[in-house]
Amino acid sequence: xxNIIKKSITSIIIMALALTLAMPMSAEAASKKAPxxxxxxxxxxxxxxxxxxxxxxKVKNAAGRKVKWTTSNKKVATVSKKGKVVAxxxxxxxxxVKVKGSKTLRCKVTVKDNRKAVTKKxxxxxxxxxxxxxxxxxxxxxxxxxxxxRTEYNCTCGLVFNTIEEHTAHCxxxxxxxxDGCSTSSTDIYETYYECSKCHKTK
Numbered sequence: 001x002x003n004i005i006k007k008s009i010t011s012i013i014i015m016a017l018a019l020t021l022a023m024p025m026s027a028e029a030a031s032k033k034a035p036x037x038x039x040x041x042x043x044x045x046x047x048x049x050x051x052x053x054x055x056x057x058k059v060k061n062a063a064g065r066k067v068k069w070t071t072s073n074k075k076v077a078t079v080s081k082k083g084k085v086v087a088x089x090x091x092x093x094x095x096x097v098k099v100k101g102s103k104t105l106r107c108k109v110t111v112k113d114n115r116k117a118v119t120k121k122x123x124x125x126x127x128x129x130x131x132x133x134x135x136x137x138x139x140x141x142x143x144x145x146x147x148x149x150r151t152e153y154n155c156t157c158g159l160v161f162n163t164i165e166e167h168t169a170h171c172x173x174x175x176x177x178x179x180d181g182c183s184t185s186s187t188d189i190y191e192t193y194y195e196c197s198k199c200h201k202t203k
Contacts, residue, residue, distance in 0.1 A: 035062040035099045037107050044087035046113040057083040057107055059097055066100040073183035077109045087111040091153070091184040092171050108175065110168055117148045117188060138199040146190040153184045
């Protein structure tokens with residue numbers, strides 16, 4: 001009976017020692033995991049109700065290390081010291097975070113704008129008063145208006161794209177090549193015309 005008790009106590013002690021030795025090894029293995037971002041690509045959409053959409057970026061496996069956040073284009077998206085990204089304008093920006101003692105991490109942020117273009121207030125054309133017209137013919141009151149044609153996306157490398165998708169694919173290629181600084185600014189193209197406020201004829 002005493003031998004059985006001694007064997008049981010010995011077995012318990014061995015198991016306890018094994019668990020004690022395994023715990024620091026597990027902690028050490030976890031600490032060696034490379035830091036990584038919770039997101040590498042994100043799309044933010046600006047709407048009338050949500051004019052400044054945001055997303056929180058986080059660096060995993062970076063406990064106790066200093067991190068520094070930067071953005072490639074502050075006009076498109078800004079980033080705080082804690083990794084909060086706020087959309088500003090339609091385009092593409094690359095958020096970079098440098099982790100001390102580790103590699104640099106990046107997240108591509110695409111900002112879209114679903115708000116409708118604001119139509120400028122009509123301006124009466126400063127033309128001389130029209131001469132009297134025969135009965136039944138409209139005495140035109142011309143009003144200047146603008147018609148939206150398209151949006152162009154100008155990359156910092158000098159190329160111009162007709163869609164945000166084309167510019168996004170261009171940025172992906174640059175990122176695959178390890179190049180930084182891919183950002184864009186958008187330009188809305190309008191066409192000016194005149195419309196009669198009475199008969200709605202255009203010219």
